[in-house]
Amino acid sequence: MKAIRRFTVRTVLPEPLQALGELALNLRWSWHPETRELFRSVDPDVWEATGCDPVRLLGAVSGQRLAALATDRRFLRRLHDAEEDLRDYLAGPRWYQQQRGRELPAAIGYFSPEFGITAALPQYSGGLGILAGDHLKAASDLGVPIIGVGLLYRHGYFRQSLSRDGWQQERYPLLDPNELAVSLLREPDGSPSIVALALPGGRALHAQIWKAQVGRVPLLMLDSDIEENDARARDVTDRLYGGGSEHRLLQEMLLGIGGVRAVRTFCRLTGHAEPEVFHTNEGHAGFLGLERIRELTRPEEDGGAGLDFDAALEAVRAGTLFTTHTPVPAGIDRFERQLVQRHFATGAVGATEGGPSIPVDRVLALGTESWSGGDPALFNMAAMGLRLAQRANGVSELHGQVSRGMFNGLWPGFDAAEVPITSITNGVHAPTWIDPEVVRLAAREIGAERIDDAMMLGESRRWDGIDHIGDSEIWEMRRRMRAQLVSEARARLRASWRQRGTVDAELGWTGDVLDPDVLTIGFARRVPSYKRLTLMLRDQERLRGLLLHPTRPIQIVVAGKAHPADDGGKALIQKLVAFADDHAVRHRIVFLPDYDMDMAAKLYPGCDVWLNNPLRPLEACGTSGMKAALNGALNLSVLDGWWDEWFDGSNGWAIPTADGEVDEDRRDEIESGALYDLIEYQVAPRFYERDATELPRRWIQMVRHTLVTLGPKVLAGRMVREYVERLYAPAAESRRALAAVGETGEPYAGARELAEWKTRIRARWGQVRVEHVEAAGGADAPELGSTLTLRVQVHLDGLDPADVDVQAVSGRVDESDVISELSTVSLKPADRADVDGRWRYEGPLELSRTGPFGYTVRILPSHRLLASEAELGLVTVPAETTGFSDGVLR
Incomplete structure (x- = not known):
């Protein structure tokens, strides 16, 4: 008989055990080994049965066991120590509080559509969510005052299984928030906020707010499944990345607009500092900028600042950071313009909160694809995100370069290299992803406190002690982790075959799958086509030969999920599974369904080699290889994402790529051949090359080198410190400059000034021009180090020289006279404007390089409150008819 209503009855803990409830509701337990061990000791069998989830554990353990623990003095001492340790962690000063020399943001709002904190809170699908979770955990360890903002999906992302013929099947278990480590945000009268x-x-569309406590960081998650909504509105937060276009738009409106309102509510109720900086992790939360503009355009008597739209836009941009993770236009959310217009014409931003609504034409303009080749019928979330943020970044050096090219159209007239998108390479949270075996070995050599600091801060000097760990100790550690993976894989494979309809009597072979002494290669990730799950199957006979080699065999563990709507990705999984089902090789290659954080925790440490073979340069970062490297695995990867900048020839192998080959089939053939060659002739021989003591000394040296050199680089602590120093702090400083009270006592004087200046510049820029350029000095055959004197006549159409920067741009030129490796020098006005509004500028140009050399001049807008000279996307260069006189360079 089916229940008509389902709910969770929570355990009432005995008074001496009340601290267990507090520990369970702070997700620090997910990366704090001592707290996890405490919960495991409550009841080891129930701990395993509940998926190592403290909330479920406390709901399932018997009352008799709790009563016994309440009088167990040894357990109570451990509980007290854990409680005190958490309080010290939450209250004590950390890295952020110890910074001096600049005023850091009081708080930062970090918005993301998914967060991978722990498998016990399944609100993630892949790399974007795991990165967001690692960002919050590292911020907590460093004391960075972040407030996370997301949605609470009642079905989360799907659980994956396989049909008999290997086709991916999805199921969406209902999540009860009362069984999760979250609490409902309530008003003083007890009602839900x-x-x-x-x-x-x-x-x-109404939403209540659940709070997960991630160490020191609160994570607010909006939930629309409440009685105040009609059936359609209740389903807005039903599942991650589900539904059609309108459903997705409503999710992103709730995340952005509702998320800002949730932050304001949380700060009002708790006294937490209001964010000075807002960080949108991908374009999904981009609407947050519209809500903040609405707040500032409200009259002062209603709690606003009384700004017009343009001044509010400048104030919002100054304190906003946009991080893009997408290396291809197809990966960006784009909505039909009419759909966006219909939702915002009703006053979605403002109507339920009072005050003016944002004019719908201004909303639409922010997402317009205004560049050549753009589709005017679509609203582009990334374009809006970039227009609403004064600072933006990609997630690896190569991805930053790709992003500058992809979004070049938003800054017309500038070379891609000058587009104001920087890069901060992603990192991973070491306490989450590093195996306890590695921690124990490192702590024994360099000290437990020092290894904790090393995992948190990402400073190279703290990892140097690993150099002193013996070869035999490293090799034995690697074998234990490999054996752990083998055991895990056998259990998961057996469970998968049962789900596929096979009975236990047919599954005896699963007990011999994989071998703890065989070279183990891992491949696990989402399964879009560009990640090329099946590249390894390109030549199946050659792969069989590698798997079954008589003296140097390999084994491969594969996992990954295809999007539920991606039949192409599902077909790739089915093809891989069909190969792995072959009786001849099934003991050497396995596909493990339902890839999640729990599986990953065993997979990364247990692999000797981590494989990554995307189509270059379509991997924005690829953090799975970082997690493997943290555990001493060697990367075997295409030079894409983070591997492109940190591969050094001794920490793994780079798969050669056929860049420029337009025939995808031919490209796959070339690159798969290179992959097979690397495994057969370099990777496997290195692994199996043993000395007289049966140790692979050269392999171990690569493992040690990887830990020492990559360990501090791949850390989320390093990443978050870079965000603070390079982006959060400058954004807060810009916001304060624009929000400051002016001489007349008006708030946001800087924002008003900048908005008025931009309006004036845009109105006149069409008449600004370079009229004449001449160069003096030098010789017929100029030499390195000689100097030219440039004289430039410009027409500014009534603008003041303080409004512009006239620059000489020089560098190497190609056969088409295109300048690369740009160097710029600002020229100075030499006299007053003549009656026609012309100014003369002068300045030296040093010939700083040999070979083909060229120069030009350009005019840019200039203002002290701009974050980048390219910010307005305006530049004037000489027309073809401009007069030149140099006599030296032609």
């Missing part, structure tokens, strides 16, 4: 957005047709 609610945020609301107006919808077309007089409807409204």
Whole structure:
């Protein structure tokens, strides 16, 4: 008989055990070994049965066991120590609080559509969510005052299984928030805090706010499955990346607009500092900028600043950071313009909160694909994100370069290299992803406290002690972790075959799958086509030969999920599974379904080699290889994402790529051949090359080198410190400059000034021009180090020289006279404007390099409150008819 209603009855803990509830509700337990061990000791069998989830554990353990623990003095001492340790962690000063020399942001709002904190809180699908979770955990360890903002999906992302013929099947278990490590945000009268957005047709979207505590960092998650909503609105947060275009738009409106309102509510109720900086992790949360503009355009008597739209836009941009993770236009959320217009014409931003709504034409302009080749019928979330943020970044050096090219159209007239998108390479949270075996070995050599600091801060000097660990100790550690993976894989494979309809009597062979002494290669990730799950199957006979080699065999562990709507990705999984099902090789290659954080925790440490073979340069970062490297695995990867900048020839292998080959089939053939060659002639021989003591000394040296050199680089602690120093702190400083009170006592004087200046510049820029350029000095055959004197006549159409920067741009030129490796020098006005508004500028140009050399001049807008000279996307260069006189360079 089916229940008509389902709910969770929570355990009432005995008074001496109350601290267990507090520890369970702070997700620090997910990366704090001592707290996890405490929970395991409550009841080891129940701990394993509940998926190592403290909340479920406390709900499932018997009352008799709890009563016994309540009088167990040894357990109570451990509980007290854990409670005190957590309080010290939460209250004590950390890296952020110890910084001096600049005023750091009081708080940062970090918005993401998914967060991978722990498998016990399944609100993630892949790399974007895991990165967001690692960002929060590292921020907590460093004391960075971040407030995370996301959605609470009642079905999370799907659970994956396989049909008999290897086709991916999805199921969406219902998540009860009362069984999760979250608490409901409530008003002083005890009622749930609610945020609301107006919808077309007089409807409204309401959401309550759940809070997960991630160490020191609160994570707010909005949930629309409440009685105040109609059936359609209740389903807005039903599942991650589900539904059609309108469903996705409503999720992103709730995340961005509702998320800002949730932050304001949380700060009001708790006294937490208001964010000075807002960080949108991909374009999904881009609407947050519109809500903040609405706040500032409200009259002062209603709690706003009384700004017009343009001044509010400048104030919002100054304190906003946009991080893009997408290396291809197809990966960006784009909505039909009419769909966005319909939702915002009803006053979605403002109607339920009072005050003016954002004009819909201004909303649409922010997402317009205004560049050549753009589609004017679509609203582009990344374009809006970049227009609403004064600072932006990609997630590896190569991805930053790719992003500058991809979004070049937003800054017309500038070379891609000058597009104001920087890069901060992703990192991973070491306490989450590093195996306890590695921690124990490192702590024994360099000290437990020092290894904790090393994992948190990412400073190279703290990892140097690993150099002193003996070869035999490293090799034995690697074998134990490999054996751990083999055991895990056998259990998961057996369970998968049962789900596929096979009975236990047919599964005796699974007990001999994989071998703890065989070279183990791992491959696990999402399964879009560009990641090329099946590249390894290109020549199946050659792969069989590698798997079954008589003296140097390899074994491969594969995992990954295809998007539920991606039949192409599912077909790739089915093809891989069909190969792995072959009786001849099934003991050497396995596909493990339902890849999640729990599986990953065993997979990364247990692999000797981590394989990554995307189509270059379509991997934005690829953090799975970082997690493997943290555990001493060697990467075997295409030079893409983070591997492109940190591969040094001794920490793994680079798969050669056929860049420029337009025939995808031919490219796969070339690159798969290179992959097979590397495994057969370099990777496997190195692994199996043993000395008289049966140790692979050269392999071990590569493992040690990887830990020492990559360990401090791949850390989320290093990443978050870079965000603080390079982006969060400058953004807070810009915001303060624009929000400061002016001489007349008006707040946001800088924002008003900058908005008015930009309006004036845009109105006149069409008449700004370079009229004449001449160069004096030098010789007929100029030499390195000689100097030219440039004289430039420009027409500024009534603008003041303080409004512009006239630059000489020089560098190497190609056969088409295109300048690369740019060097710029600002020229100075030499006299007053003549009656026609012309100014003369002068300055030296040093010939700083040999070979083909060229120069030009350009005019850019200039203002002290701009973050980048390219910010307005305006530049004037000489027309073809401009007069030149140099007599030296032609």
